[in-house]
Amino acid sequence: MDLPVMPPVKPMLAKPVKALPDGPMSYEPKWDGYRCIVFRDGDEVVLGSRNEKPLDRYFPEMRAPLLDALPERCVVDGELFVAIDGRLDFDALGQRIHPAESRVAMLAERTPAEFVAFDVLALGDESLISQPFEARRAVLEDIAGGFHPPIHLAPATRDPAVAMEWFDAFEGAGLDGLIVKPLGDPYTFDKRTQFKLKHVRSADCVVAGYRIHKSGDGVGSLILGLYSPEGQLWHVGVAASFTAARRRELLDEVAPLVMEDFSGHPWSAWLDAEANADGSMPGAPNRWSGARGGDHSWIPLRPERVVEVSYTWATAGRFRGTTKMLRWRPDREPGSCSTEQLAEPEPVPIHEVLGAG
Template sequence: MDLPVMPPVKPMLAKAVHEVPRAPDLRYEPKWDGFRCVAFRDGDEVELGSRNDRPLTRYFPELIDLVKDALPPRCVVDSEIVIVTERGLDFDSLQLRLHPAASRVRKLAEEIPASLVVFDLLALDDRDLTGQPFAERRRVLEEVVDTELARVHLTPLTGDPDVAQDWFDRFEGAGFDGVMAKPADAPYQQDRRVMWKVKHERTADCAVAGFRWHKDGNGVGSLLLGLYDEAGTLHHVGVASSFTAARRRELVDELASLRENALDGHPWRDWTIAEAPAGRMPGVQSRWNAQKDLSWEPLRVERVAEVRYEHLQSGRFRHGTRLVRFRLDRKPESCTYSQLEEVPPAELTALLAEERARR
């Protein structure tokens, strides 16, 4: 492979803001909920790289021919790998695609094929376009990508913040994370937070059932959260993390008394790595990093945490949550799924149709 922009490429990143930014030089896109992917094509050679420099090519073999059919012979594009269903984006099915067995990968590629959403052009032929303004990169991208093919999409784009707000409000039910805002005159800056992202945020009260030590061993790295269903079963729904170093140390003392005899009658005491379905229980091996330590310490289920979250998918928080406060006025058994807001489904094809109409 010999391209003007060679792998690995660290994708351009975004800063989180609480509302849609409004400025005349901004361009807005939906924030897709998938795997970020920089796709490299040099003739018959195709490589799909993740934002963490881990190759995605082996997990999505069906995208190789798709890239060859939809993109120019020599190019580099920034994109998102997604799985589109009648209900919208399906991140759970996307995670299933990260399987170590080649036979399983091939089977899943046929049963739940992935789609590619392209949104930036980093190189074309012998030209490095990363120094060009985003508006110019997008103009050229619109000319060279073939979106008539099934499972290839050019992300919608607008310069109108009211349209972006409408996307933010209307298409959450289709699985979108939110909205991205990009300066029209900005070059492509690898691994720098020069864009903005607006994501849906809500709060929920969760039972605290355990914790994981921070990777440096000097404090609490994350709290394990649970919600009760109608039958009274406590389900692991995610973690609260991103504590400062001082707060990690404070939490060790705050939770110390809850560690005593924590396994006696603990609702998760029988969970083991071997028995746990992927992604549903603490201690499950990470799909991205088999060496990552996901062992956990049980706590007596007596503490309630109010956490800020973005959205729920398949009964779990899609991303890690942030601790707002401990609710000493709440009992853990009151932390049920019924408190969560249900987002009505939206028709994903409507948004993609809007982009085709604009062009």
Template sequence: MDLPVMPPVKPMLAKSVKKIPPGMQYEAKWDGFRAIVHRDGDEVVLGSRTGKPLTRYFPELVAALAGELPPRCVVDGEIVIVRDGRLDFDLLSERIHPAASRVRTLAERTPAAFVAFDLLALGDRSLLDVPLRERRELLAGALATARPPVHLAPATTDRELAERWFEQYEGAGLDGVVAKPLDLPYRPDQRLMFKIKHERTADVVVAGYRFHRSGPMLGSLLLGLYDEGGALQHVGVCAAFPMKRRAELIEELAPLVMDPPKGHPWAAWAEESAHAGARLPGAPSRWSGKKDLSWVALRPERVVEVAYDHMEGDRFRHTAQFRRWRPDRAPESCVYAQLEEPVRYDLARVLAGSPPSG
């Protein structure tokens, strides 16, 4: 492979802001695996956000990208999997598997797609110093005849349209909106773009915690919600606390510690079979490797309000953010029914084509 921009390349990133800023290019924020694609003839390399290769996990995409991208190019985009008209991150995560036979099976059963939204090189020309507006024009031209599963990400300079996307596209499993300055060059691993994500709040039960990796202080709170059958399901964690507060929380929660955890709703977490019928903390995962997943059980008596962006199935997709303790709420009242569910929106309508750029 001999391209003007060679792998590995870390993608340009975005910083969080509360509102959609004016005067920029706007795109949907995709919820998948960020990937930089290098193609030089028959050679195709998929690089992850960290620069590590993803190529072996998506053989069906390698073949599609070799057929739909220009012969020599470097493209920034997102690998996604669609199920029932929505993005499905769980299915995508299953693809990171050590067995090649398993990867091939999943590639046939749940094929991935690639959504392109930036162009870093074309032919012999590096585009890293070229303004976004020109890179976008070149990308649109390069993918003018591309067919699924390769897609050009919709983009617009119309802020009102971006506001509608922010509301509608969530129903298709998208994360929010990304705003990009039109004169922005491509700067790998720098947060020069802006992301606007959905935020909702929920009252959840605190049923345990993990220690911080640096010592005997709190690392994260383990959160639960009651399902229709009255079972407490693990829905995620809340982890962003100042270091002083982490030490204080260990003392505050000490009266609730259950040691041994007999009678705790998640007491069977260490048994692999127990995870088949319920959501428990510490579930075996290809992501966790040798990471210590042990945790301290608490009597599920305290309620906390957290902010979250969206759900992935029956859990928070990302780490929830602490808002406040809710001593006025009974743990039994913390149920899934309180969660706001966005109106469904068919992802096919998002991927149907790129609207006018403004």
């Protein structure tokens, strides 16, 4: 492979904002998938992830469509996603990252991925990274004349009113906000020079366990639960991103709740290695980080304390994106923390998003 921009690449990023920024901007729906930069040089195709790890082996079904849709030599930035019943499904996407080749092949057939392109870094022998986004978008739209499912062009608008309509409407398709791109900016690797406007909500959750921070100093994340209508405590996500001082404080605050006998915990079965085999439960090694080693265990707590957290959105009874602790809620009983708090928007078919703009 010999391209003007070579893998691996750390993609351009966005910083959160609370309102649409001023200035000449392009607005796009924010996808909930895996960031993917596609490098194509003739018959060679490389799928690069945000963390510079190759995605090729996990999404073998993408090779043929990308070869069919993209120019002979190009580098295109976008997102891999999986849609189930017309809606983005991050759980189904996450299952695609699996060490067993047989399972990867099976899931490639059962839950095939799609790719939505939203930037272009190179075309032919020319690098476009120094070009303003407005120019890169024009090149991408020209390339997109050859796109057909499962390869798509991300919709875009320069009208903030239309963008806010998308912000409200497209959440129902599994999208979690807007990406805002200054029209005059070049492509800057691993820099947060774009913007993202995301939905923010709060919920009161039961703290059912915690993990030690990777530094070994204090609480890295609180493991959260909510009660289902049947009275079962469901694992709904974690709250993290604490300062070093707060991590140490939290360790003291949860210490009285640590369970010496795990058998009475609602999630005691999750401590079993065989039950954790698919990597979907607290304590299971993350499929991306497991190879690095380290302690991925969790410490069960008596589910007696309630914490209020902020979150961007939730699907299938689980938080998506960043979930942050706001405060302890000593006035709330754990049993009153139900999944009914997680408001889900009216469903919107993904084809309506892809056909916008």
